[in-house]
Amino acid sequence: MKRFVLMALIAGFSGITISFSQQNFFNVPSSDITPEGKLFFQQQCNDLASGLQFNTTFSYGFGSMWEAGINVLGIAKEGKGIIINDSSVPYAPLFCFNVQKKFQLSEHVSLATGGQLGLNLLGTASSYLYVNSVYHAESTKTKCIAGIYYTSDGFFGDEQRSFFTNGLLKNVGFQFGFEQHLVQDKLVFQSDLITGKHDLGESVTGLAYFLTEQLILSAGYQLPMFNSTSKEAIVLELTYSPN
Numbered sequence: 001m002k003r004f005v006l007m008a009l010i011a012g013f014s015g016i017t018i019s020f021s022q023q024n025f026f027n028v029p030s031s032d033i034t035p036e037g038k039l040f041f042q043q044q045c046n047d048l049a050s051g052l053q054f055n056t057t058f059s060y061g062f063g064s065m066w067e068a069g070i071n072v073l074g075i076a077k078e079g080k081g082i083i084i085n086d087s088s089v090p091y092a093p094l095f096c097f098n099v100q101k102k103f104q105l106s107e108h109v110s111l112a113t114g115g116q117l118g119l120n121l122l123g124t125a126s127s128y129l130y131v132n133s134v135y136h137a138e139s140t141k142t143k144c145i146a147g148i149y150y151t152s153d154g155f156f157g158d159e160q161r162s163f164f165t166n167g168l169l170k171n172v173g174f175q176f177g178f179e180q181h182l183v184q185d186k187l188v189f190q191s192d193l194i195t196g197k198h199d200l201g202e203s204v205t206g207l208a209y210f211l212t213e214q215l216i217l218s219a220g221y222q223l224p225m226f227n228s229t230s231k232e233a234i235v236l237e238l239t240y241s242p243n
Contacts, residue, residue: 023059026204026220026235028177028192031112031132031145033102034061038242040069046222047234051078059098061242071096071116086122089153090199094118094126110134118155126154130175141181141188149173149194156198159229186210190218193225201228204235215240 023032023040034040044055053076059069074092076083085092100114115129132147150172151161161173177192186209193203206220218237224230 023239023241024057024237025145025177025179025190025192026206026218026222026237027194027200027202028145028147028175029100029112029114029130029132030143030177030179031100031102031110031134032241032243033065033100033112034059034067034069035242036061036063039240040067040242041240043238045236047236048231050231051076051083053077053233057098059100065102065104066100068097068099071098071118073118084121086120086124090157091118091120091124091126091154094120094155108135108137110136116155120154124154126152128152128155132175132177141184143177143179145175145177145192147175149175156196156200157229159196159198159201161196161198182207185213190220195225197225197228199229201225202230206235208237208239214242 023030024042038061040059042057046053053074055074056072057069059067061067073094073096076092083092096116096118098114098116100112102110102112104110112132112134113130115127118126128149128151130147130149132145135144152171161171164170164172173195175192175194178190180189182189188208190208191203191205194200202222202224204220204222206218208216208218210216216239218239220235222230222233222235224232
């Protein structure tokens with residue numbers, strides 16, 4: 001099993017620059033690619049019992065199924081102040097560069113690899129990398145994603161990602177996403193899940209509503225995974241997608 005995961009990571013990450021959070025269901029990348037010459041934008045707000053957290057994403061399409069952009073993650077507000085954490089993991093806020101490449105393997109199956117390199121206010125680097133396998137049936141408007149991720153402690157914290165506990169693989173976990181159109185081009189059911197006992201070990205389930213062809217409002221409820229340090233939250237997203 002360890003050999004398989006290592007081979008998948010090497011195959012997925014070879015040929016790309018290390019650089020998360022491109023177009024998402026809620027937390028898991030949806031593996032859609034921004035069209036060439038177009039700009040994608042997403043603003044997420046997590047409403048927790050302790051306050052609010054904001055994540056902002058821009059991505060630009062370069063063609064040939066490549067995109068890249070910037071993110072500002074983990075802007076957290078509690079009471080009247082902004083929370084800054086540069087002394088312990090996970091760091092917040094993080095200022096990031098993201099990149100993603102997609103490979104179309106067949107009519108319905110593709111492979112997407114990408115990630116993010118982020119810096120905190122002290123310039124300490126953190127990274128998140130992933131490989132997603134994607135099944136997309138246009139006839140039924142169904143998308144399923146299963147992937148693996150590698151992340152440094154600066155992104156998710158130092159807690160366990162999955163059942164691997166030693167060496168390089170202790171930073172490897174799994175992520176899943178599902179999307180089904182309920183009303184074509186108007187209302188979409190979405191759910192995603194990230195394994196682990198860290199701050200992003202959670203599932204989010206909700207709906208996306210197309211305000212216009214390109215402007216989408218999403219709402220979901222976040223539940224922590226078993227024994228994770230994540231928190232329950234209401235997740236809201238406003239997305240501009242040129243797709």
